[in-house]
Amino acid sequence: MPTQDELKLLAAKRALDFIQPGMVVGLGSGSTATLFIKLLGEKVQQGLKIRGIASSEDSAKLGASLGIPVVGFTEATETDVTVDGADEVAPGLALIKGGGGKLLREKIVASASKKFIIVADSSKVVKKLGKFKLPIEVIPMAEPLVSERLRALGYPSSIRQAKDGSGNYITDEGNLILDCDPTQIDDPTALAAQLDTMVGVVEHGLFLGMADLVLVAGEDAITEYTP
Numbered sequence: 001m002p003t004q005d006e007l008k009l010l011a012a013k014r015a016l017d018f019i020q021p022g023m024v025v026g027l028g029s030g031s032t033a034t035l036f037i038k039l040l041g042e043k044v045q046q047g048l049k050i051r052g053i054a055s056s057e058d059s060a061k062l063g064a065s066l067g068i069p070v071v072g073f074t075e076a077t078e079t080d081v082t083v084d085g086a087d088e089v090a091p092g093l094a095l096i097k098g099g100g101g102k103l104l105r106e107k108i109v110a111s112a113s114k115k116f117i118i119v120a121d122s123s124k125v126v127k128k129l130g131k132f133k134l135p136i137e138v139i140p141m142a143e144p145l146v147s148e149r150l151r152a153l154g155y156p157s158s159i160r161q162a163k164d165g166s167g168n169y170i171t172d173e174g175n176l177i178l179d180c181d182p183t184q185i186d187d188p189t190a191l192a193a194q195l196d197t198m199v200g201v202v203e204h205g206l207f208l209g210m211a212d213l214v215l216v217a218g219e220d221a222i223t224e225y226t227p
């Protein structure tokens with residue numbers, strides 16, 4: 001039986017089929033997107049001409065180290081294809097993202113993509129979003145207010161900690177991440193609307209109506225989900 005990492009690699013490999021010479025490619029973040037960037041880097045080293053727009057400092061560094069010309073939105077206003085991972089994929093291609101803390105730039109890059117492709121192993125597919133805690137990026141000084149507002153709505157949250165034990169996790173934009181536990185999200189659209197209007201919230205990990213294609217690698221096959 002393939003491991004989860006082998007399934008992630010299969011999904012990442014399939015996403016390469018969507019890359020054509022001359023494209024601007026959005027580089028996602030997280031372990032599955034990293035596998036894709038490494039495969040793309042190999043193709044670039046073999047002569048494929050593309051440019052990348054990165055969704056995190058980590059992905060920008062990785063892409064550049066592999067020889068992918070990494071540009072910003074001043075050089076290209078949109079990506080032809082963006083390939084990124086997800087923490088949960090629910091019916092309607094509703095996603096939770098941000099497990100790696102990169103959701104703000106990921107959403108910006110996704111919003112500027114002609115085709116937004118998600119690569120995932122089958123463990124990410126759920127009937128309803130919310131088992132994975134919803135990451136919410138907040139302005140540091142507003143954190144106590146946002147935490148309290150979330151609590152009042154019935155959604156307890158905790159400030160994400162850095163893995164190296166150095167304290168709070170700090171995003172690429174210098175903000176905090178609240179991992180929010182709405183237990184299960186019955187109405188993602190309504191929750192997204194509440195979060196969109198909460199002052200102090202910079203962005204949240206609900207990606208609704210954004211994915212054009214989800215490539216899910218399972219034991220026997222890769223399943224393609226479209227909206």
Ligand code: 5RP
Binds near residue numbers: 030031032084098099
């Ligand atoms: C990072 C993300 C990742 O794409 C998401 O967490 C999935 O990661 P992985 O491929 O490592 O399971 O949203 O902010």
